[in-house]
Amino acid sequence: MRTRMLTGIVVIMMLLVSGFSGAQAADIKIGAIFAVTGPASFLGAPEQKTAQMLVDEINANGGINGDKIVLIVKDSQGNPEKAVSFAKQLIEEEQVFAIIGPSTSGETMQIKALADSSKTLLVSCAAAEAIVNPLSPYVFKSPQKDSDAARKIFMTLQELKISKIAVTSSNTGFGKLGKDQLTKIAPEYNIEIALSEEYEKDATDLTGVLTKVKAADVGAVVNWSIEPAQAILAKNMRQLGLTIPLFQSHGFGNIMYVKEAGEAAEGIIFPAGRLLVVDSLAQDHPQKAVLEKYKKDYEAKYQEEVSTFGGHAYDALMTLVKAIEIGGADKEKARSALENLQGFVGTAGIFNFSPTDHNGLGMDAFEMLTVKGGKFAVYGK
Numbered sequence: 001m002r003t004r005m006l007t008g009i010v011v012i013m014m015l016l017v018s019g020f021s022g023a024q025a026a027d028i029k030i031g032a033i034f035a036v037t038g039p040a041s042f043l044g045a046p047e048q049k050t051a052q053m054l055v056d057e058i059n060a061n062g063g064i065n066g067d068k069i070v071l072i073v074k075d076s077q078g079n080p081e082k083a084v085s086f087a088k089q090l091i092e093e094e095q096v097f098a099i100i101g102p103s104t105s106g107e108t109m110q111i112k113a114l115a116d117s118s119k120t121l122l123v124s125c126a127a128a129e130a131i132v133n134p135l136s137p138y139v140f141k142s143p144q145k146d147s148d149a150a151r152k153i154f155m156t157l158q159e160l161k162i163s164k165i166a167v168t169s170s171n172t173g174f175g176k177l178g179k180d181q182l183t184k185i186a187p188e189y190n191i192e193i194a195l196s197e198e199y200e201k202d203a204t205d206l207t208g209v210l211t212k213v214k215a216a217d218v219g220a221v222v223n224w225s226i227e228p229a230q231a232i233l234a235k236n237m238r239q240l241g242l243t244i245p246l247f248q249s250h251g252f253g254n255i256m257y258v259k260e261a262g263e264a265a266e267g268i269i270f271p272a273g274r275l276l277v278v279d280s281l282a283q284d285h286p287q288k289a290v291l292e293k294y295k296k297d298y299e300a301k302y303q304e305e306v307s308t309f310g311g312h313a314y315d316a317l318m319t320l321v322k323a324i325e326i327g328g329a330d331k332e333k334a335r336s337a338l339e340n341l342q343g344f345v346g347t348a349g350i351f352n353f354s355p356t357d358h359n360g361l362g363m364d365a366f367e368m369l370t371v372k373g374g375k376f377a378v379y380g381k
Contacts, residue, residue, distance in 0.1 A: 106173030
């Protein structure tokens with residue numbers, strides 16, 4: 001009798017363990033590598049907050065096809081070496097289904113090969129086009145292409161009848177790759193880059209660089225960076241009496257930069273998605289509802305203004321979620337679903353991925369924006 005009881009208890013225990021294991025196996029682990037702290041925290045902090053907010057909402061509504069998401073966030077502090085180490089941890093130890101992030105282009109370029117070799121889906125929140133060109137089977141990105149950003153800037157320069165410019169850029173992956181795009185594309189628009197100057201990403205004074213710009217007698221400055229130097233450059237231009245137009249890259253999409261630059265930010269021109277000017281969109285604009293909900297939810301939860309960087313995490317996570325909804329919890333099927341995802345409305349634009357395009361956005365994802373009265377506004381309106 002006692003033996004039967006013990007056997008029964010063992011069987012029940014095994015069933016319970018099996019049941020718990022099944023529940024755990026049904027969880028979908030998604031890794032996230034964000035620069036939550038450190039000099040690039042203006043990117044990673046809103047990305048982390050956005051991802052967590054969305055995961056909580058998705059899980060509260062039943063998860064993905066009934067499976068809950070487990071979000072595992074690693075704070076790389078914007079350091080490529082840490083990003084590599086965390087990517088290995090997430091892939092080898094945590095055995096995540098996919099990774100969103102990193103926050104910066106330099107980090108993403110360092111883990112791109114690792115994602116492919118391990119067959120782990122990676123949806124980067126960084127902007128450099130080199131992340132998806134040349135194409136890697138498992139690597140995607142959510143921000144718009146820097147080549148399209150460069151073209152939007154050059155088109156606006158043409159409208160202003162400016163043909164001679166100076167390019168300033170930071171010595172980061174984003175800065176270097178953006179400068180390369182500007183240099184390559186400029187001849188298509190008959191734009192002469194009379195001066196190209198690179199500065200340290202943590203520079204606190206760019207007077208030396210701008211003194212050279214002033215001497216070059218150019219019609220505009222195009223700056224490509226994601227650091228606080230964006231605000232410093234604007235202030236130093238004002239101090240030197242440089243009144244020519246200042247164009248920034250799509251890395252300018254955080255109101256923090258405007259606040260730091262103060263009055264010197266007025267008139268800055270840059271390409272960006274429509275999240276920053278959602279209130280000016282027509283009610284029937286296809287992105288209006290998505291942008292309004294994200295902005296409202298984020299600002300209510302965190303009591304801070306939304307930025308395009310948090311939007312990158314929104315797009316990375318939600319395109320991945322949609323791919324899992326379509327392909328199921330099978331990595332290869334989800335990868336194929338993401339690669340063929342069409343018409344997905346995100347914060348950066350309407351995504352149309354394909355086997356030859358792992359970004360899925362065109363030039364129509366951009367609006368040219370400016371700073372007017374200390375706020376973002378659509379340029380020319």
